[in-house]
């Protein structure tokens with residue numbers, strides 16, 4: 029399969045082994061930002077096909093997933109991706125671990141859809157002309173032929189999010205990280221994108237507040253104040269998390285500063 033063949037060739041560059049079933053290992057990983065502890069002594073191994081992250085605002089979910097493709101490096105402890113510590117392979121990681129941001133405006137950098145998709149292909153070594161041709165064919169295969177020439181600024185939020193996902197997928201990473209991909213989408217668009225994601229061959233790590241979508245995942249990590257509060261199958265973790273939300277809403281007073 030092209031995905032894995034390409035992965036093998038690219039991985040040789042920095043010693044990554046994209047055939048490891050355990051793709052991420054965190055050993056006592058902690059992260060401080062501006063002197064504040066954000067993630068605290070996290071030890072987990074990730075190998076499941078679909079992993080979801082839940083937790084309150086500020087619990088550290090985005091910071092956690094940023095460790096997985098070296099957008100952040102741990103302040104202490106180790107994060108290994110496909111066997112390599114992230115500081116040793118940061119430049120090559122985007123080819124293997126694709127990252128889709130919550131806000132497409134933070135990700136898309138080119139004026140048109142075709143250029144945005146073609147960029148990933150140039151990163152894999154294609155010349156500009158063949159990258160653009162391949163980008164058009166790729167968009168057509170994903171039902172987006174009509175968007176090729178469109179300026180990204182004219183797309184709907186759902187279209188922008190889809191293009192951002194495709195811009196990552198065109199590089200055929202082995203792992204896809206999605207940080208709250210459905211936040212600004214209507215229910216139908218979110219459902220369609222969620223179905224598309226469910227059919228992908230990649231391993232997925234997704235931050236989401238949508239407990240219904242996460243119920244179909246293989247494993248859920250519940251983060252609280254920078255630590256893993258619970259780690260297990262959705263049938264165990266999601267009801268416990270939902271009950272905790274209910275308990276907090278009933279017993280804790282609400283102020284703007286508690287957000």
Ligand SMILES: Nc1ncnc2c1ncn2[C@@H]1O[C@H](COP(=O)(O)OP(=O)(O)OP(=O)(O)O)[C@@H](O)[C@H]1O
Nearest residue numbers: 061062064066083084085086087088089090091092
């Ligand atoms: N650049 C930064 N500098 C200082 N603190 C930061 C920075 N980025 C995040 N933080 C803090 O780290 C903590 C965790 O933030 P993070 O964005 O990882 O949480 P989250 O669970 O993804 O939140 P949300 O659900 O609101 O997106 C928060 O207290 C946040 O204020």
